[in-house]
Amino acid sequence: MLVKIASAAVLGLEAYQVEIEIDSSRGLPGQSIVGLPDAAVRESRDRVRAAIENSGFEFPPGYFTINLAPANTRKEGPLYDLPIALGMLLVSEQITAIELADTLVVGELSLDGGVRPVSGLLAICFSLAKSHRRILVPKENAAEAALIKGLEVIPVSSLKEAAEYLSGQTKIKPYQVDLEKLSLQLQNAKERRIDRAGELLGSHPYILKRIWEINKFSYQYNISPCENCGNINLMDANFAGLVEIN
């Protein structure tokens, strides 16, 4: 029996689709994850086991081969926990999926079956909005994912909720943000930040111009400003190659 679920991996500022294939066979119990997983991905089997059992499902018997295709790129991070767990439930026929077509799934699992936020969603949504229709994301990430138009963002807070959604038992309203209102807020925040920074630095025109540039880039590179002074962290900016720190 074989099940495929689509997920994503981040490469730099871009993302690409990762297909998670789960094959079950009878035999001695166990599982192996192939497709160049890093340690966080390999550890997901322990989280998945605990999460499935603590969500009221049964961890299926047999041997499972989990392949993260394409197999030649290294997969990092815990964002494959949720798709792997859903795949295990599908492959053991504990749930049936009627909502799986064109759907991406990302999310880290906690041992109690809850879904934790992951990083890199903006890049994932941005790169894959054209090729997919829907994405299941951790609830905490919904606002971030909804910034990109063209994807139906389904926020889930637990494995059980995700399973019920996939099998059509419950409906979840897609998360939406008012982009116009948000951009206005961002604009205001940006101006405030520049005013504040100008005050601090003595309003020298060159410094103001430099700050404006850095702020512009900070949006592009997703660098968040300091909460107290409104300035962006010079280390972050340095990391993104915007300034040099001597």
Next chain:
Amino acid sequence: MGKESYEIGQRGEDLAAEYLANHGYHILSRNFRSQQGEIDLIASDRDFMVFVEVKNYSFRSFGLPSAAIRREKRQSIIHAARTYLYRNRIKNKNCRFDVVAIYRRLDGSRVIELFQNAFFLT
């Protein structure tokens, strides 16, 4: 292993086999050995092939007993299980590793505990 501890192990296996039989297991083999491993009991439970490790604690001196099995022991059991499946040409059957822990309470009464799905291939 001395004769005494061997007998303790034997007694434990007798008890475990009886306990499992009462719980619907069908005992297929006892003390199965392969070149690098051994299994105390092999049984079938409904659709499952079950490989059982019996842990018999003859005395209580190290606190509460656990069903924990060291990695070397797990590997020995897994090796023997593979050999058994291969020799008997068993394919397409779901398997399980169980542990039976037998110990005495402080008041002397005997406790038999069954841990299903105690471990799996790593």
